[in-house]
Amino acid sequence: MSTKIAAGQRLDTKSVFDRYHKGWEARDPGLIASLHSADTVFHIHDGSEPITGRQLLKAQCAGLFEQFKFSIEKIRLLCGDDFWTFEWLMVMELNDCKGVLFTAKVEMLDVVTLNHAREVLRKDVYMNGAQRTGAFTRAGIEAKPMSRPLT
Template sequence: MTTTTRDLFERYHACWADRDPDRIIELHTPDSVFHLHSGQEPARGRAAIRAAAAGTFALVPDLTFRQVSLRVGPDFWVVQWQLTGTSATGRPVCVDLADFVLVEAGAVREKHSYVDGVAMQAALT
């Protein structure tokens, strides 16, 4: 585990925990990719990533993250989360998610999020 990558993880997670899309994209490379693997196309570039993050927060305005496990290497991290909150439709959300993140030059180059799609769909409809 490298201190630099672990520090980036901590700063990046704080941006998501604060539900702040502007701070999130500051930690991405300009040509970064964010792919929520739930049938959507990847968001490419900071503007698209900002829109994707803002869309997530609109769906679950009080979204919270409980870290289940974390592995950090020199240029990546893998983290398992349990997401909770209340959907914009008023339904409770409790969903498992795993993130695989590639780091380049001290910033997020790629973020791949794998979500329990059945649980997420049930919470949002």
């Protein structure tokens, strides 16, 4: 990565982020995948293996959206010429083991690298494991890896 960032490039990265974030907020796997490169790597660092390729990513996102109902609270976005980091909270409404509704919040961090075509080349997602385990345990959900290669 270059250390000097041209003003126009930073704004361009932000516009890619804005389109990408809309895909996640709309829970639209097609839009998300369309902003990734054909050879993209998507890795949720929760003990799971990386997903490689646009088609597998699209299927993985559809599965995540089906399995988990969550919203996103923005905390901080840092953009560079070919990357962004996005700190956010995954917010889920869950029922505890007694059926009582509670709001779970898990701190998340996305590290995203763009290629020269302004496509997402790689996305690494880091989560606060203690918060995730606590929320899932309280809800009686087994904390399995969120990202699994699909066959």
